[in-house]
Amino acid sequence: MLKLENRSILRKKNSLGIMFIYLSLLVLVVIINYPFFWMLSTSLKARSEVFKIPPTLIPRNWVWSNYSEAWALADWSTYFVNTAIVAVIPTVGQMFFGALAAYAFTRPFKGSKVLFLMFLGTMMIPSQATLVPNYVILKNLKWINTYAGLTVPFISSAFAVFMLRQFFLSVPRDYEDAATIDGCGPFHFLFRILLPLSRSALVTVGLFAFMDRWNDFIWALIMTTKDSMRTVQVGMAVFQSESGTEWTYMMAAATFVSLPVIILFLFVQRQFIEGVMMSGVKG
Amino acid sequence: MKRRIVALMLCVALLATGTIMAQGEKEAAAKKPAGPITIDFWYSIGGNPQKATKALVEKFNNSQNEVYVEAMYGGSYEDTTKKLLASVVAGETPVVAHMAMAYTAQFVLDGYFESLNKYFAADKEVTEDSFVEGLLELNRWKGELYGMPFNCSNPIMFYNKDLFRAAGLDPNKPPTTWDELYEYSKKISALGSDIYGFNIERGSGWISQGYTWQFGGEWIAPDNSTVLWTDPAAVEALSFMQKMYNEGLAVYQGGNTMDFSGKVGMMIRSTATLTDTIQSANYEVGVAPIPYKVRKQVPIGGGSLYVFESATQAEKDAAWKFLKFMGNKESQMYWAEMTGYQASSVAALESAEMQALWEKDARFKTTYDQVPYAVVEDQTRLIPFNEVRSIFNDAWDSTILKNESAAKNLADAQVKANKVIDQYK
Amino acid sequence: MNVKMKMSPQMRKRKIKDSLVVGVCLAPSATIILVFTYMAFIFCVFLSFNKWNMLSPMKWVGFANYREAFTSPDFWNSLKVTFIYVIVAVPSCVFLGMLIGLLLNWVTFARGTFRLLVFLPVITSMVIAAIIWKWLFDPNVGFINYILFSMGVQASHWTQWLKDPSGGALVAVLVVGIWKRVGYNGVLFLAGLKNISPTFYEAATIDGANRLQKFTKITLPLLSPTTFIITVLQFFSAFKVIESVLVMTKGGPAKSTEVLVLHLYENAFSYLKMGYASTVSVVLFFLIMFFTIIQLALEKRIVHYQ
Structure with missing residues (x-):
């Protein structure tokens, strides 16, 4: 459909228009990504070059050692393993439990509206306000300094339930009726028919969960008191101190910390777009 | 599909077991250390000082086998305080915490810290005289000493010798009074439209509090009943900076981005930034004491080590050993050399190593030259200090950035600050 | 009401099974949200009627905040x-x-x-x-x-x-x-x-x-x-x-x-x-x-x- 439309434009002798669209997109992309370009460039600069006026775009000498030195400054391998665990469990959890809850919300039951609103309500509560109460809850569960404390509170989220419900609603009701007549139970239907149909919606939910957890700072900082439980975002804090910010190291670390999420996005990109496409629109 | 789901479940199961096992391993690792007593120590300092802190803790752990210190970085001073608050609420505090004085008043008042008086009295190896004068006063409250000075600093003036030369100023004769600094700034900023004579520190509060002193004023009444920002000296200090800013002689900025650019002639920063500045600046860095107008006086900054009252006596005794180690001659010498912070131990100050360090680089001596007139910030005795200071900083921001009346803004701020103080009476 | 009365045992059984399914599906997510958001938030609402600095005991102040x-x-x-x-x-x-x-x-x-x-x-x-x-x-x-x-x-x-x-x-x-x-x-x-x-x-x-x-x-x-x-x-x-x-x-x-x-x-x-x-x-x-x-x-x- 897209190609068809474009071809018709081409036919309408409007190659200038197309040039213009590409150009504006290019400009947009450059502006949007300038901060990342700057991050990369700083991560390769010598300390004394960082504050040059006018700013240099390309480092004069490429100081690759910034990366190895930044890596040596903290226990990054532990942080990466922790962050992977802390990000993956909620990702899988939100896909799994989110799907279950979303499925329940597609079936009519008493109080479903109120309950759904309560789920949505969680998006209206600032997490900063619940930080201290949550610390007390985790302490009573003996979950401070454990992976449980860093993951279990996030194995389901209102956003995941919301997205998946929107998607499930777009699947025609007849499917389930037909399946039921064939003697297929609700869970069989969910796992064998509905979920395979919603692969991309699941990917979307998973990606957002992963991003959210990978980039979390404050929860991981407050709920752990041992270096061995720290995550990469908390690790980033070592480059800032009263004696100033160590810009080159910090930018080098920012680069390798962001890399896994970018790679993940590259992998799931197509399904992600499809996922949004199918869940986001139908009311 | 079924196979996929099974695979997924397997993944989850694997991860879960992995998690549990990893946890078990970690617990085992934590138990391994030989000492019978393990104490948790939360510190709040990154960068170079963090490396030095880690090294000192390791040295302490290796030096004996009665106490094992498990050090943990709590983030910035603000973040560590957040963690401590949460841990107090949950009743699980560490044994030793490293905090900035600005955040400690309420902890002291509510009795969360152990008084160190009896430890000093009982210990023959260390006395209060072992510490540089004034530093212990940071943590004294009604006669009781609540903390051991660890990373001590006072602000010093950094200047750009290259710009001095270009402006025809003697690079070895930095200004000693604020009026001189004004004249110097005029000459330096005449070098170009993007060049400034001075960087007025913004946002940190302790340095601008010092400006008030140097113009002859006080920040707060000795009994903490009221702030004294309507004092003519306080207004004059702010008006002076406002004038510098309006005439284009100065920038008004916090953080270090401008410091290293080579576009600013003089700036005031903590001595703790000395090493970093020398490494990062692309000009020849000169260092001098802070200028004065009416009286020479600079604030003492930094943080101290506190022992929590809730710890067991055995833990407290272990903590005392650790505190003593961190404050001893060798540790403080190492600390000063690695970071640029001021050494708190008199023995370190008088040691041959220190003389050698000054010989090698005289810039490391400036902060000690200021010790005789370095005074505890007024904050330690004031509970709502952060709130009051942010009111003060807002008044400075409005005056300089909006070009409003210094006298009026400070008067308004004083009313607002006193209202906050009254809530705590 | 009428409908319910007329329900056959088979239908009732299905109904029970249905609500069981809903319950099982919702339980994990609802628990998480209940514990880590609403329990914490209810505590917040309670705190809003107190003066509390986290270090001293809290004090009920009604609507003062x-x-x-x-x-x-x-x-x-x-x-x-x-x-x-x-x-x-x-x-x-x-x-x-x-x-x-x-x-x-x-x-x-x-x-x-x-x-x-x-x-x-x-x-x-x-x-x-x-x-x-x-x-x-x-x-x-x-x-x-x-x-x-x-x-x-x-x-x-x-x-x-x-x-x-x-x-x-x-x-x-x-x-x-x-x-x-x-x-x-x-x-x-x-x-x-x-x-x-x-x-x-x-x-x-x-x-x-x-x-x-x-x-x-x-x-x-x-x-x-x-x-x-x-x-x-x-x-x-x-x-x-x-x-x-x-x-x-x-x-x-x-x-x-x-x-x-x-x-x-x-x-x-x-x-x-x-x-x-x-x-x-x-x-x-x-x-x-x-x-x-x-x-x-x-x-x-x-x-x-x-």
Whole structure:
């Protein structure tokens, strides 16, 4: 459909228009990504070059050692393993439990509206306000300094339930009726028919969960008191101190910390777009 | 599909077991250390000082086998305080915490810290005289000493010798009074439209509090009943900076981005930034004491080590050993050399190593030259200090950035600050 | 009532089985949300009637915190700043997102690359992004002013950016907020655009509609469900903005960027006024709730379903 439309434009002798669209997109992309370009460039600069006026775009000498030195400054391998665990469990959890809850919300039951609103309500509560109460809850569960404390509170989220419900609603009701007549139970239907149909919606939910957890700072900082439980975002804090910010190291670390999420996005990109496409629109 | 789901479940199961096992391993690792007593120590300092802190803790752990210190970085001073608050609420505090004085008043008042008086009295190896004068006063409250000075600093003036030369100023004769600094700034900023004579520190509060002193004023009444920002000296200090800013002689900025650019002639920063500045600046860095107008006086900054009252006596005794180690001659010498912070131990100050360090680089001596007139910030005795200071900083921001009346803004701020103080009476 | 009475045992059995299924499905998510959000929030509501500094025992004060909030100029200021933020950020994010969605929809060459590049700000952490932007906005050594000045822009209070209390700082914070979010909206719009069946356009072409007509008569109405969802989600995030402000300005200069959540955060952890901070969070909850209900009510009037 897209190609068809474009071809018709081409036919309408409007190659200038197309040039213009590409150009504006290019400009947009450059502006949007300038901060990342700057991050990369700083991560390769010598300390004394960082504050040059006018700013240099390309480092004069490429100081690759910034990366190895930044890596040596903290226990990054532990942080990466922790962050992977802390990000993956909620990702899988939100896909799994989110799907279950979303499925329940597609079936009519008493109080479903109120309950759904309560789920949505969680998006209206600032997490900063619940930080201290949550610390007390985790302490009573003996979950401070454990992976449980860093993951279990996030194995389901209102956003995941919301997205998946929107998607499930777009699947025609007849499917389930037909399946039921064939003697297929609700869970069989969910796992064998509905979920395979919603692969991309699941990917979307998973990606957002992963991003959210990978980039979390404050929860991981407050709920752990041992270096061995720290995550990469908390690790980033070592480059800032009263004696100033160590810009080159910090930018080098920012680069390798962001890399896994970018790679993940590259992998799931197509399904992600499809996922949004199918869940986001139908009311 | 079924196979996929099974695979997924397997993944989850694997991860879960992995998690549990990893946890078990970690617990085992934590138990391994030989000492019978393990104490948790939360510190709040990154960068170079963090490396030095880690090294000192390791040295302490290796030096004996009665106490094992498990050090943990709590983030910035603000973040560590957040963690401590949460841990107090949950009743699980560490044994030793490293905090900035600005955040400690309420902890002291509510009795969360152990008084160190009896430890000093009982210990023959260390006395209060072992510490540089004034530093212990940071943590004294009604006669009781609540903390051991660890990373001590006072602000010093950094200047750009290259710009001095270009402006025809003697690079070895930095200004000693604020009026001189004004004249110097005029000459330096005449070098170009993007060049400034001075960087007025913004946002940190302790340095601008010092400006008030140097113009002859006080920040707060000795009994903490009221702030004294309507004092003519306080207004004059702010008006002076406002004038510098309006005439284009100065920038008004916090953080270090401008410091290293080579576009600013003089700036005031903590001595703790000395090493970093020398490494990062692309000009020849000169260092001098802070200028004065009416009286020479600079604030003492930094943080101290506190022992929590809730710890067991055995833990407290272990903590005392650790505190003593961190404050001893060798540790403080190492600390000063690695970071640029001021050494708190008199023995370190008088040691041959220190003389050698000054010989090698005289810039490391400036902060000690200021010790005789370095005074505890007024904050330690004031509970709502952060709130009051942010009111003060807002008044400075409005005056300089909006070009409003210094006298009026400070008067308004004083009313607002006193209202906050009254809530705590 | 009647229906229930007439239910056959078989139907009843199914009904029970049905509610069992619902229960089993909802239990894990509901537990998580109940424990880690609502239990914590109920505690917050309780705290809002207390004075508590987290170190001394708490003291019941009734509505004193609410009175304090509603008579405090700082609270009203942060409410005002938040409203300005929401009013500017939500429409601009939706509009720019739509623009990006339209552009992405046209593109056939290097589609994946463009999508990734537009989406990058969404996947990096706000703390890292805000640190970088803070530097770019630096009035003296920042890249933005460097470009502006070399384009001949005159220095003014606006070019002080994060140090301009009369608007510049808020603009800078808004720019970062919009930048972070716009790619997300763009991709959502892209998906929405792809869902519009081409037959509509074909029919319009036959009727001789021009491009603008096609856009206003077909694209916009058919995109309205997407626009609605994006607006609601955007609204949630704009009302709760804090990270970018915390890193870039800490609410300054002179409180000109102090949004509500930052006001709450500072009061809780810097000033140790947990009771007051909880009050602010309760007020914020009801504010967002109120506007969400309005939006949901408007949904039926504005949104057209395909």
